[in-house]
Amino acid sequence: MNKTKKLIPILLALTIVPAAAASSNLSLVAYSTPKPAMAKIIQAFQQTPAGKDVSFSQSYGPSTNQARAVSAGQPADLVFLSTGDDVNLLVDAGLVAPGYGIAADTVVVFAVRDGNPKHIKGWNDLLRPGVQVVTPNPFSSGSAKWNILAAYGAERRLGKTDKQATAYVQNLFKHVVSQDTSGSNATNTFLAGKGDVLLTYESEAINARLQGKNIQYVIPRQTMLIELPVAVLKKSSNKDAANTFIRFLKSPPAQRLFVQYGFRPVNKSVKNPYPSRPGMFKVDDNYIGGWRHADKVWFDPKSGRMVKIEQADGGPTSG
Numbered sequence: 001m002n003k004t005k006k007l008i009p010i011l012l013a014l015t016i017v018p019a020a021a022a023s024s025n026l027s028l029v030a031y032s033t034p035k036p037a038m039a040k041i042i043q044a045f046q047q048t049p050a051g052k053d054v055s056f057s058q059s060y061g062p063s064t065n066q067a068r069a070v071s072a073g074q075p076a077d078l079v080f081l082s083t084g085d086d087v088n089l090l091v092d093a094g095l096v097a098p099g100y101g102i103a104a105d106t107v108v109v110f111a112v113r114d115g116n117p118k119h120i121k122g123w124n125d126l127l128r129p130g131v132q133v134v135t136p137n138p139f140s141s142g143s144a145k146w147n148i149l150a151a152y153g154a155e156r157r158l159g160k161t162d163k164q165a166t167a168y169v170q171n172l173f174k175h176v177v178s179q180d181t182s183g184s185n186a187t188n189t190f191l192a193g194k195g196d197v198l199l200t201y202e203s204e205a206i207n208a209r210l211q212g213k214n215i216q217y218v219i220p221r222q223t224m225l226i227e228l229p230v231a232v233l234k235k236s237s238n239k240d241a242a243n244t245f246i247r248f249l250k251s252p253p254a255q256r257l258f259v260q261y262g263f264r265p266v267n268k269s270v271k272n273p274y275p276s277r278p279g280m281f282k283v284d285d286n287y288i289g290g291w292r293h294a295d296k297v298w299f300d301p302k303s304g305r306m307v308k309i310e311q312a313d314g315g316p317t318s319g
Helices: 002-022 036-048 063-070 084-092 123-127 141-159 162-173 183-191 204-209 240-247 253-259 290-299 303-312
Strands: 024-031 055-060 078-080 101-112 176-178 197-200 216-218 225-232
Touching: 024 063, 024 176, 024 240, 036 055, 036 101, 036 204, 036 240, 036 253, 055 063, 063 078, 063 141, 078 084, 078 141, 084 141, 084 204, 084 290, 101 141, 101 204, 101 240, 101 253, 123 141, 123 162, 141 162, 141 183, 141 197, 141 290, 162 303, 183 197, 183 204, 197 204, 225 240, 240 253, 290 303
Parallel strands: 024 055, 024 078
Antiparallel strands: 078 225, 101 197, 101 216, 101 225
């Protein structure tokens, strides 16, 4: 009888420990736009054998601010941010290994009022007298950085010099009437009636439509392909589960869910229903030079071009 009592705790330990080891909680820190898509993707992942015992803690907000929060100690197992610039911030802090995956793509578009009453089609239309532009704050929002580089890159694609393209961005910001902290907040400001055109992600505009918002958008002939990075934190205690989830993000089931929410798939086996543009370019193209170069030239908080442009127009100079 006494021997049986001594065996019971051992047997309990043998049954409980594997169950605890098999389950894990992933802390996801992400930018604001993909929140609805991620809810569906996480649900689909949890219905797979690999994800059935994985729970999630989720945080969404302006991309650069999210990266800064993780750098300052906010718990995270993986990040899904809107720019490689924000991931580089974590690489420089020693929190993420160099090199990262791309979960999905989108492009920069012009969201316009019903019927496009200002007849906005291309970048030059944004500089017409009386046209008011809404775009987020480049010191807190990844979307804002894409918008700025898209404006500059579009001019370079049209044959303009660095000086001429930079002057275009300077002129563009004389038309900017609102700079919210994130792309999603900028969308809310535009939908509330401010401005004639919103510079935003195609995925953000489509997501607003899915929520029943009356929003139309134009894809300019020259636009930027936005590659959205995902990375695992070095110190994550759930690296296996985090990497398994990232593999799922790139699988056809998750990529099809991304497409439903306005994102462009990175998995070539999944059909991309969204139109391409002949003038589409990337951040790695020569005249932009990749995120490291773009950050130094445009977004350095002390010497970047955007600090000077914002100072001249009375705009924000920090996040």
